[in-house]
Amino acid sequence: MENILLFVFILTLLEFVELFVQQSPTLYGVMQKLYVWYEKSIFLFFLVHPTLYFVFFVILSTQVLNGYMLSILVIKIFDLFYKMELMKKIFIQEDISTDLDAMLSLKIPSWFFLMGVSLYPPLLFYALIG
Numbered sequence: 025m026e027n028i029l030l031f032v033f034i035l036t037l038l039e040f041v042e043l044f045v046q047q048s049p050t051l052y053g054v055m056q057k058l059y060v061w062y063e064k065s066i067f068l069f070f071l072v073h074p075t076l077y078f079v080f081f082v083i084l085s086t087q088v089l090n091g092y093m094l095s096i097l098v099i100k101i102f103d104l105f106y107k108m109e110l111m112k113k114i115f116i117q118e119d120i121s122t123d124l125d126a127m128l129s130l131k132i133p134s135w136f137f138l139m140g141v142s143l144y145p146p147l148l149f150y151a152l153i154g
Contacts, residue, residue: 027086028149028152028153031082031086031148031152032145032148032149032152034078035075035078035079035082035144035145035148036141036145038074038075038078039075039140039141039144039145040141041074042072042073042074042075042140043137043138043140043141045057045072046058046072046137047137048132049131049132050128050129050130050131050132051127051128051129051130051132052114052128052129054132055107055110055111055114055115055128058072058107058111059111059114059115062108062111069108070104073100073104075100075140075144076097076100076101076104079093079096079097079100079148082148082152083097086152088151088152088154090151090154091151092147092148092150092151092154093147093148093151095147096144096147096148096151099143100144114128
């Protein structure tokens with residue numbers, strides 16, 4: 025049980041790290057921050073998403089791969105590659121539709137960035153106790 029709580033605690037801390045790296049008032053600001061890492065090296069871009077690697081570590085160390093764990097993986101991988109496609113569209117191709125431009129300039133509420141902290145640790149807990 026203490027390993028489960030340790031894993032959940034570490035994931036929570038890593039989620040806060042991602043929160044502080046990506047936090048910005050607009051989605052465009054988030055993409056700009058991430059593109060700085062992507063521009064330096066794609067490996068640095070992947071390194072600013074430590075929770076994905078931690079989830080892989082937890083899967084390998086506990087041998088647990090159930091529905092909760094798969095949902096964490098699917099959401100995290102989809103999020104990562106969606107960000108990459110969005111950066112490619114915005115900064116490399118520079119092909120932004122008016123709808124996308126409007127979406128990028130919308131204000132992001134501060135609680136939005138806490139969604140990862142409130143979603144992934146409970147999912148990990150349920151995955152490990154199930």
